[in-house]
Amino acid sequence: MNDRVWQLLLDSFWxxxxxxxxxxxxxxxxxxxxxxxxxxxxxxVQVANIPVVKQIARxxxxxxxxxxxxVQLFVIFYGLPSVGIILDAIPSAxxxxxxxxxAYASETIxxxxxxxxxGQIEAGYCVGMNYLQxxxxxxxxxxxxxxxxxxxxSLIGLVKDTSxxxxxxxxxxxxxxxxxxxxxxxxxxxxxEVAFIYLLFCTVLTKLQTYCEKRMNxx
Amino acid sequence: xxLEVKGIEKSFDxxxxxxxxDIKVGKGDVVTIIGPSGSGKTTLLRCINFLxxxxxxxxxxxxxxxxxxxxxxxxIAALRRKTGFVFQGYNLFRNKTxxxxxxxxxxxxxxxxxxxxxxxxxxxxxxxxLADRGDAYPHQLSGGQQQRVAIAxxxxxxxxxIFFDEPTSALDPELVGEVLSxxxxxxxxxxxxxxxxxxxxxARHAANHVVFMDDGQIVEEGRPEEIFENPREERTKKFLQTxxxxxxxxx
Numbered sequence: 001m002n003d004r005v006w007q008l009l010l011d012s013f014w015x016x017x018x019x020x021x022x023x024x025x026x027x028x029x030x031x032x033x034x035x036x037x038x039x040x041x042x043x044x045v046q047v048a049n050i051p052v053v054k055q056i057a058r059x060x061x062x063x064x065x066x067x068x069x070x071v072q073l074f075v076i077f078y079g080l081p082s083v084g085i086i087l088d089a090i091p092s093a094x095x096x097x098x099x100x101x102x103a104y105a106s107e108t109i110x111x112x113x114x115x116x117x118x119g120q121i122e123a124g125y126c127v128g129m130n131y132l133q134x135x136x137x138x139x140x141x142x143x144x145x146x147x148x149x150x151x152x153x154s155l156i157g158l159v160k161d162t163s164x165x166x167x168x169x170x171x172x173x174x175x176x177x178x179x180x181x182x183x184x185x186x187x188x189x190x191x192x193e194v195a196f197i198y199l200l201f202c203t204v205l206t207k208l209q210t211y212c213e214k215r216m217n218x219x
Numbered sequence: 220x221x222l223e224v225k226g227i228e229k230s231f232d233x234x235x236x237x238x239x240x241d242i243k244v245g246k247g248d249v250v251t252i253i254g255p256s257g258s259g260k261t262t263l264l265r266c267i268n269f270l271x272x273x274x275x276x277x278x279x280x281x282x283x284x285x286x287x288x289x290x291x292x293x294x295i296a297a298l299r300r301k302t303g304f305v306f307q308g309y310n311l312f313r314n315k316t317x318x319x320x321x322x323x324x325x326x327x328x329x330x331x332x333x334x335x336x337x338x339x340x341x342x343x344x345x346x347x348x349l350a351d352r353g354d355a356y357p358h359q360l361s362g363g364q365q366q367r368v369a370i371a372x373x374x375x376x377x378x379x380x381i382f383f384d385e386p387t388s389a390l391d392p393e394l395v396g397e398v399l400s401x402x403x404x405x406x407x408x409x410x411x412x413x414x415x416x417x418x419x420x421x422a423r424h425a426a427n428h429v430v431f432m433d434d435g436q437i438v439e440e441g442r443p444e445e446i447f448e449n450p451r452e453e454r455t456k457k458f459l460q461t462x463x464x465x466x467x468x469x470x
Contacts, residue, residue, distance in 0.1 A: 119310035122270050126304035127324030127372060130296065137327060141314045 005189050012180045012190060013197075016173055020197055023090075023172040028159050031094050035101025035158075036151075042106035044135070047113050057106070064103035070164050072096045077168040093165040097158060105147075105154050112147035113139060145216055152209040156202050163198070173197060220279065221246045221411060222380055227266055227276035227287065229259075236262045237273070238435040244380060244413055249406045251422040251443075252415045254432035255458060260415040261307075263432070264384050267413075268304050269295045281379070300328065303373030303381040307388050309365040311357040317368045318344065318353035321375050329376065343371035347401050363394030367401055374405065381405070383414040399425075419462055423447050431455045 042061065045053045064072070077092040087095070116139045124134035163174035177194035181187045222244040229237040236259045244250050252260045266273040269290065276287035280298060290298075311320050318340050325336035344350050347367035357365055366386055373381050383402070387395045399421050406412060406425045416422050422429055423443045430440040431452075439452045450456045 117310075119306060119308055120312060123304075123306065123310035123312065123369075123372075125270070126268065126299060126302075128296065128300040128328030128376070129324065130328075133327050137323070138312050138314065145314070 005186055008184055008186055009189055009193055012177075012184075012193065015180060016176050016194055016197055019171055019176040020173040020201065023170065024159065024162050025201070027090070027093060027097070027162050027165065027170070027172060028155070031097035031162075032101055032155050032158055034094065034098035035105055035154075038098060038102030039105035039109050042102060043109040043113060046106075046110055048131075060099075061103045061106060064100055065107075069096070069100055069161060070167060072100065073164060073168050089165070089168050089170045092168060093162070093170050097162065097165075100161075101154055101158055105151055108147050108150045108154070109143060112143035115146055116142050148213065148216065149209070152205070156205050159201050159205065160198055220244070221281065222267075222413075223279040224267055224287070225277045225279075227263065228274045229262055229266055229271060230274055236435050237266065240276075240432075240435070240437055242267075242430065242437070244411060246379075246411055247409045248428055249412045249426045250414065250428045250430060251426040252413070252430045252432060253417070253419065253422050253458075254438075258432045259435040260432050261384050264382050264413065264415050268299065268302055268382055270304075300376070301379045303376065303378035305366070305369050305373050305381065305383045305386050307385040309357070309362070309369045309389070311365050311369055311372070313357055315356075316353065317349060317355050317357070317360065317371075320357070320368055321372045324372065324376055339375055340371075343375040344368070346374070346404070347371045348397075361394060362390045363397045366390065366394075366398045370398070370401055370405075374410070380411040380413060383412065383416070385415050385417065387416070387418055419447075419459075431458065433458070 042057045045057050073093065073096050076087065076096050077089060080087060080092075120138050120142065121134055124138050129137070162170075162172055165172055166175035166178065169175075174194060177190055181190040184190065220243050223242070225241045227237050227240045228235070240259070240263055242250070242263070252263065254260050262271060265271040266276070266287065267278070269287075273287040278285045278287050278290075280301070285294060285298075311317075312323065315323060318337070321343050322333075322336040322340040325331040325339060326333060331339070341350060341353065344353055347370050349364060349367055349371065352360065352364065352368075355364075357368070360368065366389075370386075386402070387398050390398065395418070399418060402412070402414070402421070403425050414422075414426070423446075426443050428440065429443045429446040431438050431446060431450075431454075433454050439446060439450060439455045446455065447459065450459060
């Protein structure tokens, strides 16, 4: 590689990193947080076996897991306007990503709740607690510990999946990279640089995951 | 009588596990329930504390009458607040320390102020000889220690009756003694206890009433000397004979 390419990589680094910090990271965090709330509710109504609501939850998980994320983005952003619902790119992306995370994470959380031994619940009843108290204080804390590694996986997956939002005009990292690549014609170098920055983000998250898991190992 | 149940029946699928069991526990009684595996002892205890729902039966607790197959959640909760339960597998809350395990039922279920709960918890732990292990998590304790914490958890609420479901069956042999010794202390304090056990020495010497169950029914019951020395029923004799052989005749 010659000096020109190095210079280009150096100049473009900030131009790609900046939308990463301004768009990719907030988009990921907001979608993931909303997704976790959706997941928790979706998992809880299934575990608590609430009729009708439970069926709705199953239906939601079935549809989201059975359709491509990219298609979901297109349906919300390009499809909904034809029925009179017009959403900006970023809200569209947040809706799709959070419901997507919600569907997958709900299965993770549901499995983790069901993995808590029934004796823990029985012991809760025997000391006089009610169902909600047992859930909040005994079952969920244990389940979330079990679910933490797979949920971290989902978060890392989401960081990369947000690149799909470039297709619905969200000015995140990948879109920034595409523009620079088109302008400079150094396609290989620029896309590798984009990949490198995603790798950077995910490495930080992986380290964070390891640190948190160590701290949680008190029980 | 403080606690009386009549005609408990319970089936799992097509198998009838309890075929109409009556049992009475007076204040200060220590009742041990013995019998072969699969005789329904554990199911009986679990039905009385509503961990299993009986198909039929009547319960009288503190002079209040209940139909066991039609108890409301509210009645069950009220009843459980007057009882303690010790499980075969300890079932300590894995995400709580020993002390938190003991105080959880006070702070959360009974809204006892934290400081008062802590003091009561420490006293209960002291009673089972674990005052210094309050900060340990269950996985840091031996089986015998875990079961003693579970006993502390069951007694801290000052229940009217404590149920023990084979409390030593999951323990390594060398750890059985420490748990039985705590239970003997409780019996000596005059606490009302109902104990399903395979420890025949304990069943005999700690109890004032022994119930022998087989095939979902009470075959024979009475004072420990009667049951262990002069059993009337053939099935009781046979069971005790088998157990004695297992222990080299030392009973």
